[in-house]
Amino acid sequence: MSETKTALVTGANKGIGYAIASGLGALGYRVAVGARDAARLESAVEKLRAAGAEAFGVPLEVTADQSVADATELIEREAGRLDVLVNNAGISGDMGPGWVQDPTTLDLDLVRTVVETNVIGVIRVTNAMLPLLRRSSSPRIVNISSSVGSMTRQADPDIELGAIMAAYAPSKAFLNAVTVQYARQFADTDILINAACPGLCATDFNGFFGNRTPEQGAATAIRLATLPDDGPSGAFFDDEGVVPW
Numbered sequence: 001m002s003e004t005k006t007a008l009v010t011g012a013n014k015g016i017g018y019a020i021a022s023g024l025g026a027l028g029y030r031v032a033v034g035a036r037d038a039a040r041l042e043s044a045v046e047k048l049r050a051a052g053a054e055a056f057g058v059p060l061e062v063t064a065d066q067s068v069a070d071a072t073e074l075i076e077r078e079a080g081r082l083d084v085l086v087n088n089a090g091i092s093g094d095m096g097p098g099w100v101q102d103p104t105t106l107d108l109d110l111v112r113t114v115v116e117t118n119v120i121g122v123i124r125v126t127n128a129m130l131p132l133l134r135r136s137s138s139p140r141i142v143n144i145s146s147s148v149g150s151m152t153r154q155a156d157p158d159i160e161l162g163a164i165m166a167a168y169a170p171s172k173a174f175l176n177a178v179t180v181q182y183a184r185q186f187a188d189t190d191i192l193i194n195a196a197c198p199g200l201c202a203t204d205f206n207g208f209f210g211n212r213t214p215e216q217g218a219a220t221a222i223r224l225a226t227l228p229d230d231g232p233s234g235a236f237f238d239d240e241g242v243v244p245w
């Protein structure tokens with residue numbers, strides 16, 4: 001079996017996903033760069049290779065069964081197994097004027113779209129990749145969540161919420177709950193699965209509003225992707241440590 005470990009990062013053509021791919025590439029991982037747009041995928045792979053990383057492109061739309069099945073086949077052909085899966089692809093959904101998703105006027109189709117990408121997409125990709133992950137001696141799964149998915153923080157009146165995000169925030173709470181279910185299911189295996197909050201990073205996602213760089217946002221995910229065998233599983237972390245569910 002090849003010594004080089006392979007890591008799939010979904011939504012890796014830009015933003016935090018690209019920074020995670022780049023960080024793992026610099027650590028010697030062969031990076032499977034997941035992205036849904038062919039041109040942007042190609043340019044991300046070229047950029048990673050120019051920086052010295054071993055990288056190959058994986059066309060991947062996380063909401064489509066066939067795309068995910070094709071991606072699994074491609075990774076099996078290229079690498080034979082998968083050591084790290086970073087479920088990074090995600091959307092906020094339309095925030096509307098004033099950067100708000102008001103629960104009292106919420107467009108239900110918006111909720112469906114956000115959950116389809118941020119939660120169902122993660123389950124779809126994770127389950128498709130599981131057979132390849134099970135061939136690794138140290139499989140790691142990282143779900144990119146957000147502190148807005150922390151029910152403890154959202155419900156704390158003393159914490160200033162940047163915005164009401166009634167579609168996006170619950171989608172990350174749902175993702176967190178799913179992460180815990182996977183961790184329980186994997187309890188007797190060597191698969192470690194955790195959720196990571198990148199913090200508010202300047203990316204397309206928020207109109208480049210964040211005060212952190214994508215590289216800063218990638219750090220926790222990279223740490224969780226490279227955990228030792230006795231590392232934690234079924235927990236939620238940011239740069240400062242454990243985030244309460």
Ligand code: NDP
Binds near residue numbers: 014061198200203
């Ligand atoms: P970006 O918008 O820069 O990147 C999102 C990535 O996800 C893009 O590559 C995008 O592809 C991809 N993507 C979206 N939908 C799909 C889909 N259906 N199938 C495949 N790929 C898809 O955002 P960020 O880098 O900021 O966000 C990355 C993750 O970090 C998200 O999960 C987000 O929720 C989370 N996060 C971000 C924070 C921030 O402050 N930026 C804070 C907390 C969490 P395309 O380019 O084709 O649209």
